[in-house]
Amino acid sequence: MDATIAALLTQDGLTNGSIYxxxxxxxxxxxxxxxxxxxxxxxxxxxxxxxxxxxxxxxLPGTVWLLLAxxxxxxxxxxxxxxxxxxxxxxxxxxxxxxxxxxxxxxWGVASAQMAFSIQVLTTIAAxxxxxxxxxRLAFQPIANATVLTLLIVxxxxxxxxxxxxxxxxxxxxxxxxxxxxxxxxxxxxxxxxQSLLVYAFxxxxxxxxxxxxxxxxxxxxxxxxxxxxTGARLVGISPNFAxxxxxxxxxxxxxxxxxxxGPIATIYYDSGFLIGLKGFVGAIVGGLASxxxxxxxxxxxxxxxxxxxxxxxxxKEVIVFTLIIPVLLWRSLTTTHHEEE
Amino acid sequence: xxxxxxxxxxxxxxxxIIALAPTIAPAFYVTLLNYIxxxxxxxxxxxLLTGVAGQTSFGQAAFVGLGAYTTAVHTTQYxxxxxxxxxxxLAITLTVGYLLGLITLSMGGxxxxxxxxxxxxSLYFLMGTIEQFGGFTGITGIPPVSLxxxxxxxxxxxxxxxxxVVLAALWxxxxxxxxxxxxxxxxxxQGTTMVEAFGVHPGRTKTxxxxxxxxxxxxxxxxxxxxxxxxxxxxxGINQGIEYLFMAVIGGAxxxxxxxxxxxxxxxxxxxxxDLLPKIIGEAGQFEIIVFGILLVLILQYARDGxxxxxxxxxxxxxxALPDAGDxxxxxxxxxADEPVLTVEEARKTFGGLVAVxxxxxxxxxxxxxxxxxPNGAGKSTCFNLIxxxxxxxxxxxxxxxxxxxxQPASAISKLGLARTFQHVKLVATMTVVExxxxxxxxxxxxxxxxxxxxxxxxxxxxxLAEAMRQLERVGLAEHAHDAASSLPLGKQRVVEIARALAxxxxxxxLDEPAAGLRFAEKQQLAALIKTLKGEGVTVLLVExxxxxxxxxxxxxxxxxxxxxxxxGLPEVVQADPAVREAYLGA
Numbered sequence: 001m002d003a004t005i006a007a008l009l010t011q012d013g014l015t016n017g018s019i020y021x022x023x024x025x026x027x028x029x030x031x032x033x034x035x036x037x038x039x040x041x042x043x044x045x046x047x048x049x050x051x052x053x054x055x056x057x058x059x060l061p062g063t064v065w066l067l068l069a070x071x072x073x074x075x076x077x078x079x080x081x082x083x084x085x086x087x088x089x090x091x092x093x094x095x096x097x098x099x100x101x102x103x104x105x106x107x108w109g110v111a112s113a114q115m116a117f118s119i120q121v122l123t124t125i126a127a128x129x130x131x132x133x134x135x136x137r138l139a140f141q142p143i144a145n146a147t148v149l150t151l152l153i154v155x156x157x158x159x160x161x162x163x164x165x166x167x168x169x170x171x172x173x174x175x176x177x178x179x180x181x182x183x184x185x186x187x188x189x190x191x192x193x194x195q196s197l198l199v200y201a202f203x204x205x206x207x208x209x210x211x212x213x214x215x216x217x218x219x220x221x222x223x224x225x226x227x228x229x230x231t232g233a234r235l236v237g238i239s240p241n242f243a244x245x246x247x248x249x250x251x252x253x254x255x256x257x258x259x260x261x262x263g264p265i266a267t268i269y270y271d272s273g274f275l276i277g278l279k280g281f282v283g284a285i286v287g288g289l290a291s292x293x294x295x296x297x298x299x300x301x302x303x304x305x306x307x308x309x310x311x312x313x314x315x316x317k318e319v320i321v322f323t324l325i326i327p328v329l330l331w332r333s334l335t336t337t338h339h340e341e342e
Numbered sequence: 343x344x345x346x347x348x349x350x351x352x353x354x355x356x357x358x359i360i361a362l363a364p365t366i367a368p369a370f371y372v373t374l375l376n377y378i379x380x381x382x383x384x385x386x387x388x389x390l391l392t393g394v395a396g397q398t399s400f401g402q403a404a405f406v407g408l409g410a411y412t413t414a415v416h417t418t419q420y421x422x423x424x425x426x427x428x429x430x431x432l433a434i435t436l437t438v439g440y441l442l443g444l445i446t447l448s449m450g451g452x453x454x455x456x457x458x459x460x461x462x463x464s465l466y467f468l469m470g471t472i473e474q475f476g477g478f479t480g481i482t483g484i485p486p487v488s489l490x491x492x493x494x495x496x497x498x499x500x501x502x503x504x505x506x507v508v509l510a511a512l513w514x515x516x517x518x519x520x521x522x523x524x525x526x527x528x529x530x531x532q533g534t535t536m537v538e539a540f541g542v543h544p545g546r547t548k549t550x551x552x553x554x555x556x557x558x559x560x561x562x563x564x565x566x567x568x569x570x571x572x573x574x575x576x577x578x579g580i581n582q583g584i585e586y587l588f589m590a591v592i593g594g595a596x597x598x599x600x601x602x603x604x605x606x607x608x609x610x611x612x613x614x615x616x617d618l619l620p621k622i623i624g625e626a627g628q629f630e631i632i633v634f635g636i637l638l639v640l641i642l643q644y645a646r647d648g649x650x651x652x653x654x655x656x657x658x659x660x661x662x663a664l665p666d667a668g669d670x671x672x673x674x675x676x677x678x679a680d681e682p683v684l685t686v687e688e689a690r691k692t693f694g695g696l697v698a699v700x701x702x703x704x705x706x707x708x709x710x711x712x713x714x715x716x717p718n719g720a721g722k723s724t725c726f727n728l729i730x731x732x733x734x735x736x737x738x739x740x741x742x743x744x745x746x747x748x749x750q751p752a753s754a755i756s757k758l759g760l761a762r763t764f765q766h767v768k769l770v771a772t773m774t775v776v777e778x779x780x781x782x783x784x785x786x787x788x789x790x791x792x793x794x795x796x797x798x799x800x801x802x803x804x805x806x807l808a809e810a811m812r813q814l815e816r817v818g819l820a821e822h823a824h825d826a827a828s829s830l831p832l833g834k835q836r837v838v839e840i841a842r843a844l845a846x847x848x849x850x851x852x853l854d855e856p857a858a859g860l861r862f863a864e865k866q867q868l869a870a871l872i873k874t875l876k877g878e879g880v881t882v883l884l885v886e887x888x889x890x891x892x893x894x895x896x897x898x899x900x901x902x903x904x905x906x907x908x909x910x911g912l913p914e915v916v917q918a919d920p921a922v923r924e925a926y927l928g929a
Contacts, residue, residue: 142643149398152455153591154642156584161635168632285456319467322460329453329460330445 007190009307015196015265016279017303018203022258023280024299025210025292026251031284032227033247035148036140039155042277043162044255046270048128049263050166051107053175055120060111062169063127064104069165070134071100077138095245096137103130121260128256132249135162140248141241159274166270174272177263199261206257207296223247279306282325286332298328348657356599360505364498372501374609376569379504381605383562385589386511386598387555392587393595394519395551396531397447398455400583401462405556407469407578408435409563414481414573415474424487424568431564432557439556443549462583469575480574487568497569504565508602511558514795516598518554521794521803522787525777527551529770535732536768538752539761540846541785550791592641594648596772603649611637664823665776667815668808671786673847674759676879677708677743683850683881684729689738691724698724700905701738706850711872711882713892713913716902717925722885723765725902726854729883730762731755743849757785761848763839765855765885771828775819775838778827779810782845813841817871833864840871844880851875853884857891869895889926893917901925 023041030038047063054061075097082089103126110123139158143150183194214220226233226243234240255273262268262276283299302321309320364372384402392398412431416422422430446457470478486495487503494500518524526542530551534544567573585608593604615630623629645652677683684706691699699721706712716722727733729740731752740747747755761782769778783806789799814820817837822830827838836856843851853872857865865888872882872895886892892899892913899916901908903925909916916922 139639143646146642146646149392149591149595150642150646152398153588154639156588157635157638157642159635160631161639164629164632164635168629282456285453316467319464322463325460326445326457329457330448332453334448 004189005311009311010304011190011192011196013304013307014300015199015303016262016306017300018199019258019262019276020280020283020299020303021203021296022206022254022261023277024283024295025207026254027277027281027284028292028295029210029223030247030251033223034140034144034151034244036151036155036248037148037281038248038251039152039159039274039277039281040135040162041251041255041280042273042275043159043166044128044131044252044273045259045262045276046166046268046273047131047162047170048124048256048259049177049268050170050175050259050270051124051127052120052177052260052263053268054170055111055124056177058111058114061107061127062166062171063124064107064111065169066165067100067104067107067127067130070131070138071097071104074100074134074137092137096133099130100134103127124260125253125256128259129249129253132252133245135252136245136248140244144240144244163271163274170270172270174267174269175263176267177260179264195264199265202257202261206254207292210292219246279303279321282321286325286328301328352657353599356602357509360509364501369497372497374613376497376501376504378602378605378609379501379508380562380566380569381586381589381609382508382602383511383565384559384586385593385601385605386508386515387558388586388590389593389595389598389601390515390519390527391551391555392590393600394531395527395548397548397552398587399458399552399555400455400580400587401442401458401465402555402559402586403578403580403583404462404465405435405439405559406563406566406582407465407573407575408438409560410567410573410578411469411475411481411563412560413564413567414484417485418481418483419474424485424564428564431560435556435560436553439553440549443552443556447545447548447552458583459580462580466575466579469578476574478575480572482572484567484571484573486571494568500569504569507561507565511561512598512602515554517797518791518795519598521799522780522784522789522806523547523550523791523794525770525773525781526784528773528777529781532768532770535752536764537781539730539732539756540782540842541753541756543753554791588638592638592648594645594650594652596647597650597654600648600650603653607649662824664820665804665807665811667811667820668805669812670805671783671809671847674849676849677881679707679709681708682706683708683710683743684883685739685741686725686729687739687741689725689728689740690736691721691728691733692736697905699728699735699902702902702905702907704900704907704910706881706883708849708881709876709879710898711876711884711896713896713899714883714885714902715887715889715892715899716908717887719904720902720925721905722887722902723854724905726762726852726883726885730760730852756846759847759849760852761843761846761850762852763836763843763854763856765858767832767835767839769827769835769838769842771826773827774824775827775830776807776810776814776823778838779813779841779845780806782813782842783809783847785846810841810845813844814838816844817841818867833860833868836860837868837871844875848880850881850883853882853886855885855887857886857888865891889917 023045026041027038030036051061051063075093078089078092078097082092106123107127110119135158139154140151143154179195180198181194185192214224222233222238223243223246225236226238226240230240233243279302280299283302284295286294286298305324306317306321310317313320363375384406388399388402409431412434413424413427416427416430417424442461446454469475475481486493488494489503494503519528526537526547529537529542530544530547537544589604589608590601592607593602594600612630612634615633619629619633641649682705686705687703688701689699690697690701702725714722714725724733728735729747731747731750735748742758742760745758787802787806789802793799811820811823814823817840819834819837819841822834827835830838840853840856856868860868869891876882896913898911899913900910901916901922908925909919909922
């Protein structure tokens with residue numbers, strides 16, 4: 001291996017690592033607020049890339065049907081559980097089903113009018129983000145206080161459902177979206193693609209945006225309060241359902257952006273999200289599902305390991321990633337003190 | 343102990359159905375039942391490991407693969423007998439399970455599930471790459487098992503073999519859970535401090551449970567190889583590992599029959615969906631995975647603890663007969679009155695720069711009741727934790743019956759005759775009152791996991807339960823023996839903790855704020871109980887900040903403030919001490 005290849009692999013690793021990093025942050029966020037290990041995170045990534053690809057091919061994205069299905073079932077669930085209190089029922093429908101329905105309408109409009117690329121991108125983000133409230137309402141809200149294990153199993157089940165729906169609405173074909181920029185720069189003997197730079201820039205931007213959100217906004221503080229102490233947050237008037245819904249919606253938005261960033265780099269199938277999400281999960285776990293900066297570092301580490309091992313032993317790529325994780329886990333586990341509940 | 347009649351009838355009915363199935367059910371269902379049996383074994387291991395002991399594992403499929411490949415390679419390539427390969431497979435699993443358990447179980451929280459994914463994937467990949475294992479095409483021509491010269495080649499015959507193994511495993515695991523080591527396993531979820539205080543070694547117990555789950559998975563793999571007569575790596579991947587966890591959780595990961603129920607439910611549901619959906623919808627797609635996922639979500643939303651606890655609600659619970667109280671366990675020699683039992687000298691505990699306990703010296707003599715009091719933050723509880731071994735002192739000396747305690751783990755200290763209660767009650771909510779108390783007698787029994795699983799522990803077990811009953815009678819809670827511990831009011835739960843501590847036959851009883859949160863009448867009863875215990879020869883050290891409760895009860899008081907000893911002596915003298923008054927009233 002010479003310096004050029006090493007630089008190329010590093011660039012590759014950093015690019016993938018940045019995307020894993022975004023997902024790791026989303027996973028930490030959802031876990032801290034809801035205790036759900038959010039396995040379906042990867043599906044948002046895949047759906048986002050698939051939606052944009054359909055726009056580019058002048059097809060109606062399957063997202064429309066997915067959103068309509070979510071909206072219909074969520075509305076049905078609200079009517080079923082809250083028909084005795086019409087006011088609360090309508091408020092719940094307005095918060096969960098309405099965004100999905102509106103997003104479906106928006107996607108349909110943008111697709112039939114064949115609008116500009118930038119509008120397609122924004123619509124994609126809006127459409128995937130709108131799935132968040134419905135997913136939370138349908139799957140997690142009814143069992144918000146169950147054990148972590150039960151929540152995990154439900155989370156895996158939701159992943160199955162979304163993957164199945166993905167196949168149904170998007171088909172089995174893989175897609176690759178056009179790059180946002182074809183520019184490339186040379187730094188010494190190394191060429192850096194504009195797309196990679198865009199990924200880094202977006203990752204840094206999102207990390208800073210999240211930091212600002214959590215530090216300076218009321219909603220961000222509400223989420224942090226819920227993560228620190230659910231009962232306490234509730235006592236000061238933060239609805240746990242609202243916090244849970246908001247955290248999953250945010251993670252859907254992060255997934256949507258990640259999907260747009262990874263779309264031009266890798267071929268995305270309806271089920272590609274799982275492995276991408278799993279690597280984000282590895283990064284998140286390295287951070288103990290608690291620390292944002294360590295989770296980000298862990299995710300970038302995963303990206304680098306993956307990139308270098310695919311050079312040395314491409315068939316063993318996934319295995320090397322997962323085996324190398326064990327010593328890291330051991331080290332993290334031994335250096336974190338576990339506080340027993342008193 | 344007699345089983346409940348209704349439950350007994352249900353169990354017999356299930357066994358009868360299993361016995362008759364091959365004669366009535368179509369061949370297709372016999373095949374399904376074979377697989378359900380194999381899955382049940384793995385799920386049973388997960389019930390124990392994940393449901394009861396609280397350790398989530400995605401890697402069980404890898405152990406199934408270990409069992410299957412060991413026998414496949416040795417029977418086809420070396421011509422060994424399947425019975426010999428069974429022993430080899432079990433030996434390999436014991437070793438691998440022990441080593442993996444040693445490494446991964448020391449990881450707390452969420453590190454463990456991810457680690458199981460990691461080694462599950464590695465082992466799966468290994469099976470696919472080793473040349474001798476036939477790569478991803480696998481190994482064919484595995485011979486059938488024969489028993490006493492009778493070949494179990496036909497599926498119906500092997501069916502009985504599989505289900506006898508499954509029923510035996512269910513019996514053994516149910517026995518284990520209802521025994522001395524079983525109570526320790528069931529208490530693991532409660533955290534380590536409590537079990538250590540009664541002499542249980544949490545690390546060793548967890549590893550043992552992990553190995554049992556691995557052995558059950560390996561057994562399933564060995565059976566699988568001889569049922570299929572062919573193996574390849576596919577059924578041992580991470581997806582199957584997730585599915586096993588599904589089975590355990592859907593079935594209800596707290597009861598052994600939940601494993602069978604979960605395996606049956608998941609297997610039948612998947613088969614039927616694959617069968618029915620294309621007929622209804624008319625095209626092949628991934629509809630079954632969508633419907634399967636939605637059903638799982640709905641089941642867990644309506645029966646979040648799984649199907650078994652949900653169904654159990656419809657079965658009337660008959661009261662078990664109370665065990666007879668009896669005094670059949672060995673006692674230690676109690677020291678004569680006034681002999682020093684506990685001597686604390688210059689004990690010091692610092693947390694970074696904070697000195698929580700600063701060179702405190704006091705002693706407790708046999709058959710005395712000594713109160714350790716002081717305002718909030720005085721260092722009482724820290725001092726208490728130093729004595730019980732929950733914290734280690736920075737310097738000084740703490741001697742119990744002449745033995746130095748500093749540096750010894752809590753489990754060793756409890757062996758010397760020191761038992762404690764907790765400021766925040768730590769009872770195992772899923773166990774009955776009498777089982778909780780019997781946990782206190784852990785160190786007075788000796789029967790281990792294997793003896794308990796095979797029910798060779800009858801004398802030992804009866805003696806432990808009789809002792810637990812005796813302690814419950816002693817504290818006046820005998821009528822609650824079979825109630826769930828969590829159903830009692832706080833005051834009674836505190837008394838159950840005292841009974842549990844007494845079941846360990848302690849020389850010194852450490853009570854951590856026993857009166858906190860009690861009503862007036864309950865406090866009076868508690869004080870009367872402590873006086874009775876004193877009369878029976880028990881030495882008591884109690885931490886308290888309720889002065890009224892302490893005054894009429896103790897022989898001597900030790901007052902702490904800001905980590906230092908402020909005064910000690912007779913209650914009246916201490917009460918009159920101006921320094922003590924100032925500390926309490928700030929005047």
